[in-house]
Amino acid sequence: DAGVTQSPTHLIKTRGQQVTLRCSPKSGHDTVSWYQQALGQGPQFIFQYYEEEERQRGNFPDRFSGHQYPNYSSELNVNALLLGDSALYLCASSLGGRSYNEQFFGPGTRLTVL
Amino acid sequence: GNSVTQMEGPVTLSEEAFLTINCTYTATGYPSLFWYVQYPGEGLQLLLKATKADDKGSNKGFEATYRKETTSFHLEKGSVQVSDSAVYFCALRGGSQGNLIFGKGTKLSVKP
Numbered sequence: 001d002a003g004v005t006q007s008p009t010h011l012i013k014t015r016g017q018q019v020t021l022r023c024s025p026k027s028g029h030d031t032v033s034w035y036q037q038a039l040g041q042g043p044q045f046i047f048q049y050y051e052e053e054e055r056q057r058g059n060f061p062d063r064f065s066g067h068q069y070p071n072y073s074s075e076l077n078v079n080a081l082l083l084g085d086s087a088l089y090l091c092a093s094s095l096g097g098r099s100y101n102e103q104f105f106g107p108g109t110r111l112t113v114l
Numbered sequence: 115g116n117s118v119t120q121m122e123g124p125v126t127l128s129e130e131a132f133l134t135i136n137c138t139y140t141a142t143g144y145p146s147l148f149w150y151v152q153y154p155g156e157g158l159q160l161l162l163k164a165t166k167a168d169d170k171g172s173n174k175g176f177e178a179t180y181r182k183e184t185t186s187f188h189l190e191k192g193s194v195q196v197s198d199s200a201v202y203f204c205a206l207r208g209g210s211q212g213n214l215i216f217g218k219g220t221k222l223s224v225k226p
Contacts, residue, residue: 004157033213042118042203042216043158056213090157103214105150105157 002027004093004106012112013081021076021109025093032074033103034066037088049074078111086113116141120204120217127194127224135189135220137178137204145208147171147180147187152201152219161189161202194224 005024013019025032031050035043045058049068068074072093078085088110092103121136139145146165150158162171167182176191187204204217 035214040218042205042218043214045213045215048213058213092158102160105159107155107157 004091004104006089006091006106006109008109009107010110010112012114014114015081015083017081017113018077018079019081019111021078021089021091021111023074023076023091023093023106025072025074025091026104029093029095029104030072031094031096031101032068032072033092033094034074034076035090035092036060037090037108039087043090046076081113083113086111116145116206116208116215118204118206118215118217120202120220122218123201123220123222125220125222127222129196129224129226130193131224133189133191133194133198133222135202135204135222137187137189137217139185139187139204139206141185141206141208143208144182145206147178148205148207148214149176149178149187149189150203150205150216152203154200158203194222196224196226198222199224 007022033048034046037043046060048056052068063079065077088108090108091106094101094103117140119138148163149161151161162173164171164180170179178189201219201221203219205214
């Protein structure tokens with residue numbers, strides 16, 4: 001049973017660039033949530049996608065956007081990168097579009113902005 | 115708003131020592147409470163959870179009791195092992211949206 005997978009594992013960008021991170025949910029799951037984990041901090045909720053729509057959003061600027069495909073995989077896009085965007089980006093999948101269902105996390109993508 | 119505060123780390127213990135990691139929360143209503151564990155190079159794994167007051171979550175020898183009167187959810191284990199070395203996150207889920215809100219994490223190192 002494949003768990004949550006994310007790509008790439010690591011990424012280095014420069015300020016002002018744009019980045020796309022990808023996530024494939026656990027088999028059978030249809031809901032994807034994205035979190036940002038800065039160094040030494042706990043994860044912070046960015047947004048959640050269900051039925052190809054953004055259903056919930058945390059306190060992140062519009063530079064952060066996403067997409068969900070019909071096969072339930074998801075992308076996180078960040079435009080106009082800032083140094084402060086350097087973090088581990090975690091994807092979590094769950095079932096049924098409801099936040100109270102258990103979320104399973106992927107290993108994350110480590111983004112470094114120089 | 116909702117928030118979670120957990121004890122600062124790092125915590126270093128010898129094998130077979132007793133572990134307590136403190137966690138307190140602020141929330142409106144009746145949140146669900148969680149402990150997640152993050153091993154090096156891996157994503158978060160759910161360790162245990164409790165959904166209402168006085169519930170005790172337990173898994174792999176770890177326990178935590180949902181204490182509404184003290185707004186706490188402290189993690190305990192009677193005898194830690196080297197393999198328990200990881201970062202532990204306390205989290206809550208509540209409010210209208212229900213997304214997870216995490217504490218800053220506590221790094222545990224267990225020495226043989």
